[in-house]
Amino acid sequence: KALHLFKVTAQGNVKLDAITCNAAISSFEKGSQWEKVLQLFAMMLEIDVESDTVAFNAAISACERGCEWKKSLQLFGIMTQSKVKSSTITFTAAISACEHGDACAWETALQFLQMMVQGEIDINTIAFNAAIRTCDKCSKWDKSLHLLDVMAQSQAEPNTITFNTVISACEKSSEWKKALQLCNVVDA
Numbered sequence: 001k002a003l004h005l006f007k008v009t010a011q012g013n014v015k016l017d018a019i020t021c022n023a024a025i026s027s028f029e030k031g032s033q034w035e036k037v038l039q040l041f042a043m044m045l046e047i048d049v050e051s052d053t054v055a056f057n058a059a060i061s062a063c064e065r066g067c068e069w070k071k072s073l074q075l076f077g078i079m080t081q082s083k084v085k086s087s088t089i090t091f092t093a094a095i096s097a098c099e100h101g102d103a104c105a106w107e108t109a110l111q112f113l114q115m116m117v118q119g120e121i122d123i124n125t126i127a128f129n130a131a132i133r134t135c136d137k138c139s140k141w142d143k144s145l146h147l148l149d150v151m152a153q154s155q156a157e158p159n160t161i162t163f164n165t166v167i168s169a170c171e172k173s174s175e176w177k178k179a180l181q182l183c184n185v186v187d188a
Contacts, residue, residue, distance in 0.1 A: 072097035
C-alpha cells in the first residue's frame, strides 16, 4: 500500500524528495521487505530523486537481511559508480551480505575491509565481526584468527561475539588447541 501511495503521489502534484523516499526505504528495510526497497529504489530513478548514502545503506542492508547477497553487492557497485559517498554502515552491510554468499565470499569480505583502510573509513567492531563471521561460515579459521590479530592492533575492541565466532571457526576446523588458547585469553 505504501509503495502504491508513493506511485500515486509521484504521478500527482506532490514532489517527492530524498528525505521522503529515504524514510520509506528505511521502513521497508526494517520490515525486511527487500523487494519493496528495490522497487522504491527503482522508482526514485524514474522520478529523478537522487539516491544518497542513506538510501543505498538501507537498500544494501535490506538485501543483506533478505539473504540477497548478490543484490547487496550490486547495489554497492552502483553506489560506487554513482560516486555516492560510502560509510562504515555501507561497508558493514556489504560485509554482512558476504556471510550469505558462496565459498568465495570471504575474499570479498576481506576486500571490503581493505577498501575501508584505503578510503580511511573507520572499521568498527561490527565490521570486523561481520568479516570474521563470513570467514567462519566459509571454514577459514586462519583468516578469522588473523582478523582477530588485526583487530587487536586497531581502534576496534574485540567483544564476546568476536571471540565466540573465532573460537567457533577454530572448533569447526578441528583446531581445538587454538580454540582452547582463545578460551584462556577470554577467561584471563
